[in-house]
Amino acid sequence: MSIPVNDPVRFDGRVALVTGAARGIGAAVAARLAELGATVAAADILPEDQWQDALPSGGPHTRHHLDITSARSCRRTVDDVVAAHGQLNHLVNNAGIVRRGAAATTSDDDFGLVIDVNLTGTFRMSRAAYPALRSADEASIVNMGSTNGHIAVLDTLAYCVSKAGVMHMARVLALEWAPDGIRVNAVGPTIVPTAMTEDVRADGAYMADKLAGIPLGRMAEARDVALAVTHLLSPAASMTTGQTVFVDGGVVIH
Structure with a gap:
């Protein structure tokens, strides 16, 4: 079946940069964008031998080494993407880390690193x-x-604060960049079975409590998140900006 050239969910002829794309949610987003016709520039700090094979081989897609804590690395990555593909239409700010522990015993270094990667990195x-x-x-x-x-x-604490910040950042940038034709949104997943959550998923009591708070009764899969991300990026969401879509099975409704 032929695909209409004006299909609002397609990304043919468009270039999307995804950070934190080596595995987990980022890899799922990159794969979904490729399915929908995008040329994907996948960026991560991990060495290439630790990447999932999410993107089709032999296509136009590129991989980039990115340190989100470095403004120079961010600028270089964008320059490399534009040099390779001639344009940049979409950005997914997915790179992130977590450090767990009681607030009273969290070190300055751990708190600062999470904020630097998740929040300031998204800004950079x-x-x-x-x-x-x-x-x-x-x-x-x-x-x-x-x-x-x-x-x-x-x-x-640091993770919660950083994620509140990136969601509010989407609102502020949506307002500031609307005259430039740039829409900015966010997604808010509940727990997803990725490497970042491997430790807590091994804790039966934690997971029982976590799932009890999810009305739909299950974790979000990485593809669930990718479907929401690609919708918000696409022309199908052309009148949606400054919003956060929670991919959470109903967690935040109660």
Whole structure:
């Protein structure tokens, strides 16, 4: 069956940069974008031998080494993407880390690192991409938030604060960059079975309590998140900006 050239969920002829794309949610987002016709620039700090094979081989897609804590690395990555593909239409700010522990015993270094990667890193990448996005057609950004940025969760202070920040950042940038034709939104997943949650998923009591708070009764899969991200990036969401879509099975409704 032929695909209409004006299909609003397609990304044919468009270039999308995904940070934290080596595995987990980022890899799922990159794969979904490729399914929908995008040329994907996948970026991560991990060495290539630790990447999932999420993207089709032999296609136009590229991989980039990115240190989200470095403004220079962010600028270089955007420059490399534009040099390789001629444009940048979409950005997914997915790179992130977590450090768990009681707030009273969290070190300055751990707190600062989480904020630097998750929150300031999202700002650095958005700022670096802004000139290219401003000159692109129907540009859009999606930030990776979390239900932890909306509700209080024990032993994850820095992560919760950082995710609240990236979701509010989407609102502020949506307002500021609307005249430039750049839409900015966020998604807020509940727990997803990735390497980042491997430790807590091994705790039966934690998981019983976690699932009890999810009305739909299950974790979100990485593809669930990818479907929401690609919708918000796409022309199908052309009148949606400054919003956070929670992919959480109903966690934040009670």
